[in-house]
Amino acid sequence: MRRWLGSIVFTTALFVSVVLYGPIALLVRAFGYRAMYAAVILWCRAMLTLLRRLCGLEYRVRGLERLPEQNAVILIKHSSSWETIAQLVLFPRQTWVLKQELIWAPILGWAIFCLKPIPIDRKGGRAAVEQVVRHGQARLAEGLWVVIFPEGTRVPAGQTRRYGLSGALLAQAAGRPVVPVAHNSGYYWPRRSLLKRPGTIEVVVGEPIATTGRDPREINAEVHAWIESQIAQMPKPP
Numbered sequence: 001m002r003r004w005l006g007s008i009v010f011t012t013a014l015f016v017s018v019v020l021y022g023p024i025a026l027l028v029r030a031f032g033y034r035a036m037y038a039a040v041i042l043w044c045r046a047m048l049t050l051l052r053r054l055c056g057l058e059y060r061v062r063g064l065e066r067l068p069e070q071n072a073v074i075l076i077k078h079s080s081s082w083e084t085i086a087q088l089v090l091f092p093r094q095t096w097v098l099k100q101e102l103i104w105a106p107i108l109g110w111a112i113f114c115l116k117p118i119p120i121d122r123k124g125g126r127a128a129v130e131q132v133v134r135h136g137q138a139r140l141a142e143g144l145w146v147v148i149f150p151e152g153t154r155v156p157a158g159q160t161r162r163y164g165l166s167g168a169l170l171a172q173a174a175g176r177p178v179v180p181v182a183h184n185s186g187y188y189w190p191r192r193s194l195l196k197r198p199g200t201i202e203v204v205v206g207e208p209i210a211t212t213g214r215d216p217r218e219i220n221a222e223v224h225a226w227i228e229s230q231i232a233q234m235p236k237p238p
Contacts, residue, residue, distance in 0.1 A: 003195060006196070017043065036115065055196040057200075059200060060201070071143055075149075078149035083185055096118065099119070151163060160224070163220045178208070179208050179209070199235075
């Protein structure tokens with residue numbers, strides 16, 4: 001019962017905070033992009049703190065020292081809503097590839113749009129990939145890291161899908177490595193589940209993978225094998 005109560009209170013607070021804090025973040029945008037980004041980071045930290053206190057859900061990160069000095073492309077598993085919040089706190093100033101429907105949402109979508117995302121039509125095929133490569137290079141040139149969910153959508157914990165090529169193609173075009181990131185958040189904050197299980201989410205940052213002169217499919221296979229093998233070794237909640 002206590003787990004359910006904490007989860008309900010947290011979920012309610014999360015949605016209410018978006019409604020209340022979203023307009024504030026949009027107002028802060030008048031002071032510039034960096035000011036708004038800082039305001040969003042504060043919100044993310046507050047949500048992670050609330051998650052720890054109400055649901056007993058913490059996280060531990062290994063391998064941050066492996067991040068290259070120059071901004072790069074991060075390929076991270078997407079199995080929960082947790083990483084969409086935590087990644088802003090864990091990694092340097094960044095942008096994300098996301099489905100274009102998100103930016104149409106009142107308040108939240110408007111705020112996300114102001115943070116320079118790369119919205120795509122997930123049914124766009126080759127055109128969507130070209131959009132990621134084109135806009136991704138521009139964001140990298142601005143000094144932002146580009147975060148991509150290679151499976152394109154949330155995948156339930158313990159499952160996997162084919163990894164898309166856009167991340168590897170973007171990294172190649174920009175002359176940057178890809179950085180694989182594995183985590184087991186989907187076991188603690190399951191997809192489409194109200195209940196958040198207590199425990200410690202494990203996050204592991206892998207070694208940067210060079211992309212120059214390599215077949216994108218080979219790069220994807222390496223990323224996929226590393227991420228899935230890391231997750232398989234991570235503990236699961238009782």
